[in-house]
Amino acid sequence: MAETTAKSGRNILEIDDLKLAYLVGGARVKAANGVTLRVGEGEAVGIVGESGSGKSTIARTVLGLLPEKTSEIESGKLIIDGRDVTRLSPKEWESVRGNPVAIVFQDPLSFLNPVMRIGRQIAESVEHHDQGVKDVKARVAELLTLVKLPVTAARAYPHELSGGMRQRAMMAIALGCRPKLLVADEPTTALDVTTQSEVMELLRDLRKKLGMALLLISHDLGVVASACERIYVMYAGRTVEWGPTATIFSNPSHPYTKGLLRAAKATRDERGRFETIPGDVPNLSKQPPGCPFEMRCPVAMPVCKESMPAPTDLGSRHAVRCYAVEAAAQRVPASAAS
Amino acid sequence: MVETVIGKPVLELCKVSKSFHRRGFPPVTAAREVDLHVCEAETVALVGESGSGKSTLAKIALGLVRPDAGEVKLFGKTISGLPMGQLREVRTAMQPVFQDSSAAFNPRRTVTQLLSQAAIRHPSPIGTMRERLIILLEQVGLRPGEDYLGRFPHELSGGQRQRLSIARALAMDPPIIIADEPLSGADVSIRGQLLNLMIDLREKRKVAYLFITHDISIAKAFAHRVAVMYKGSIVERGNADEVLANPQHEYTKRLVEGSLTVEQAEKAVEAISHKMESGVAAS
Numbered sequence: 001m002a003e004t005t006a007k008s009g010r011n012i013l014e015i016d017d018l019k020l021a022y023l024v025g026g027a028r029v030k031a032a033n034g035v036t037l038r039v040g041e042g043e044a045v046g047i048v049g050e051s052g053s054g055k056s057t058i059a060r061t062v063l064g065l066l067p068e069k070t071s072e073i074e075s076g077k078l079i080i081d082g083r084d085v086t087r088l089s090p091k092e093w094e095s096v097r098g099n100p101v102a103i104v105f106q107d108p109l110s111f112l113n114p115v116m117r118i119g120r121q122i123a124e125s126v127e128h129h130d131q132g133v134k135d136v137k138a139r140v141a142e143l144l145t146l147v148k149l150p151v152t153a154a155r156a157y158p159h160e161l162s163g164g165m166r167q168r169a170m171m172a173i174a175l176g177c178r179p180k181l182l183v184a185d186e187p188t189t190a191l192d193v194t195t196q197s198e199v200m201e202l203l204r205d206l207r208k209k210l211g212m213a214l215l216l217i218s219h220d221l222g223v224v225a226s227a228c229e230r231i232y233v234m235y236a237g238r239t240v241e242w243g244p245t246a247t248i249f250s251n252p253s254h255p256y257t258k259g260l261l262r263a264a265k266a267t268r269d270e271r272g273r274f275e276t277i278p279g280d281v282p283n284l285s286k287q288p289p290g291c292p293f294e295m296r297c298p299v300a301m302p303v304c305k306e307s308m309p310a311p312t313d314l315g316s317r318h319a320v321r322c323y324a325v326e327a328a329a330q331r332v333p334a335s336a337a338s
Numbered sequence: 339m340v341e342t343v344i345g346k347p348v349l350e351l352c353k354v355s356k357s358f359h360r361r362g363f364p365p366v367t368a369a370r371e372v373d374l375h376v377c378e379a380e381t382v383a384l385v386g387e388s389g390s391g392k393s394t395l396a397k398i399a400l401g402l403v404r405p406d407a408g409e410v411k412l413f414g415k416t417i418s419g420l421p422m423g424q425l426r427e428v429r430t431a432m433q434p435v436f437q438d439s440s441a442a443f444n445p446r447r448t449v450t451q452l453l454s455q456a457a458i459r460h461p462s463p464i465g466t467m468r469e470r471l472i473i474l475l476e477q478v479g480l481r482p483g484e485d486y487l488g489r490f491p492h493e494l495s496g497g498q499r500q501r502l503s504i505a506r507a508l509a510m511d512p513p514i515i516i517a518d519e520p521l522s523g524a525d526v527s528i529r530g531q532l533l534n535l536m537i538d539l540r541e542k543r544k545v546a547y548l549f550i551t552h553d554i555s556i557a558k559a560f561a562h563r564v565a566v567m568y569k570g571s572i573v574e575r576g577n578a579d580e581v582l583a584n585p586q587h588e589y590t591k592r593l594v595e596g597s598l599t600v601e602q603a604e605k606a607v608e609a610i611s612h613k614m615e616s617g618v619a620a621s
């Protein structure tokens with residue numbers, strides 16, 4: 001398997017062939033259908049992929065926040081900081097959540113307590129997870145400054161902040177835990193570019209200072225490119241391509257990754273239409289046995305309908321799950337393949 | 339390039355001001371004598387820094403926040419200051435898409451329940467309600483539609499929930515949609531599809547949009563006019579192409595320069611990869 005490990009050789013997060021389903025009505029929505037992913041200590045890793053492809057599901061899994069009654073981990077393994085946490089009880093998860101792993105959610109309002117001041121919410125995370133801190137109030141002020149919020153924001157309630165300010169407040173709460181791994185789910189979606197680059201700058205700084213690892217989920221390729229050393233591309237609950245950021249951009253191999261990069265340009269064609277990736281997203285509750293991208297794929301072959309390809313190692317920690325790429329790699333006995 | 343439109347104004351904000359005062363806080367001026375109008379079939383993009391007052395302005399237009407001063411007009415009729423009972427009718431004419439989709443829906447209602455009220459007003463009342471709902475869902479890329487009918491909002495992904503709120507707004511067939519970062523959770527492919535859908539409605543049903551976005555490339559490609567907000571004031575406005583190609587105000591300049599386009603990102607990464615390759619070759 002062309003899986004990569006950290007520079008230090010130690011991984012803060014390992015996900016192995018994870019399969020899980022949400023149960024809705026009578027259906028099983030397979031939101032993870034073979035996810036394999038590594039984040040090394042101190043490393044910044046990005047996940048990109050279509051809306052609904054299972055990115056937030058990964059985030060929820062890593063935090064033990066899957067809905068208890070309506071989801072089920074079917075198979076696979078989840079290791080955090082050396083500990084197998086695949087089957088932890090809700091109680092046991094409390095020793096993982098916050099520290100070593102903290103999260104910044106996609107929808108701030110679903111996470112923030114609407115009737116508690118921001119300052120108190122940050123203070124709670126500090127009190128629970130960073131017991132070394134004596135002066136909690138000073139630490140709260142420091143965290144607010146860190147995320148570029150005025151110290152007065154401590155006294156505001158969530159609804160009194162703008163969307164972007166709420167996102168940063170949530171980041172302060174997460175950082176208050178001093179996590180070894182920060183999972184950031186679309187942390188900058190609602191931010192203008194100047195604020196966005198400030199926040200990304202902040203994350204880079206913190207990683208350097210604290211040695212914190214980052215798992216950054218975003219559909220914004222620019223954001224991921226600027227912050228992450230490696231990228232995983234997800235499609236329909238599967239990791240389909242991964243490699244160093246530069247390689248993914250300069251040499252995208254999966255047909256979906258290629259389409260993604262093309263569509264990212266927000267340009268309109270001669271008919272005034274915006275570019276999209278043609279075809280429908282697959283139905284996660286009735287997945288075909290083969291590659292989920294097959295029905296939209298410009299280079300699909302008969303075999304693609306039959307089974308999901310194994311990863312093809314393209315060298316330099318770059319790998320892809322695609323029969324077309326596999327066939328091409330075999331034709332040219334590549335010196336690249338390590 | 340987006341062609342200009344000349345039509346009658348649908349929404350007008352006239353010298354609208356709003357400050358927030360709370361004990362122990364310095365007052366925040368979220369809107370300072372803001373003038374803004376949107377015409378039939380026209381799209382106006384509102385861009386600006388986080389906290390500059392964009393969402394507040396949208397809420398004032400929708401009658402959800404009362405301005406300290408100034409007027410809001412819908413089709414020339416003043417609606418600011420109307421009693422709540424009359425506002426309800428006005429609100430069906432202006433459909434919102436809110437920034438945070440998790441707060442936009444009643445969590446105890448299913449998708450079917452959330453959309454059926456809207457779908458009754460759907461412009462082409464053909465087929466059964468169920469069929470109409472499925473069409474609506476599939477228009478915003480929630481396919482197959484029937485899979486989503488029985489779900490609760492929290493059983494959707496972030497981007498899917500945002501699309502549900504777009505579907506609800508579109509279903510009402512309103513003359514104007516006020517959308518606050520409606521595409522922030524949409525991946526690039528869906529984004530194209532949604533923009534195309536909104537362009538269709540603009541052309542066929544003359545829908546007007548007040549469109550809040552931080553994405554300059556979308557503002558450029560989709561909006562006719564753009565207004566740039568900075569600390570509660572509109573500091574620059576005009577034809578979207580012109581303003582964004584040749585920004586005058588300092589903040590607009592930063593905004594335009596700072597927007598990392600994919601082409602720029604690609605170039606940056608290319609530079610890195612060259613460095614890395616030469617590094618690898620050397621070792």
Ligand SMILES: Nc1ncnc2c1ncn2[C@@H]1O[C@H](COP(=O)(O)OP(=O)(O)OP(=O)(O)O)[C@@H](O)[C@H]1O
Nearest residue numbers: 160161162163164358368388389390391392393394
């Ligand atoms: N209900 C409120 N009470 C007090 N202050 C408020 C309230 N609503 C908004 N504000 C303040 O008004 C200012 C403008 O907020 P607004 O939400 O309009 O910004 P925005 O331009 O939408 O920002 P963003 O891009 O981050 O969403 C902010 O400083 C915010 O804290």
Ligand SMILES: Nc1ncnc2c1ncn2[C@@H]1O[C@H](COP(=O)(O)OP(=O)(O)OP(=O)(O)O)[C@@H](O)[C@H]1O
Nearest residue numbers: 022031051052053054055056057493495496497498
């Ligand atoms: N509680 C749930 N019950 C049923 N289905 C769910 C639930 N949560 C998510 N899903 C489904 O699982 C799939 C993956 O959802 P997830 O939130 O992980 O997507 P995502 O990649 O984060 O998308 P987005 O970019 O839109 O946020 C989606 O198709 C969604 O509809």
Ligand SMILES: [Mg+2]
Nearest residue numbers: 056106495496
């Ligand atoms: Mg998500």
Ligand SMILES: [Mg+2]
Nearest residue numbers: 162163393437
């Ligand atoms: Mg806002």
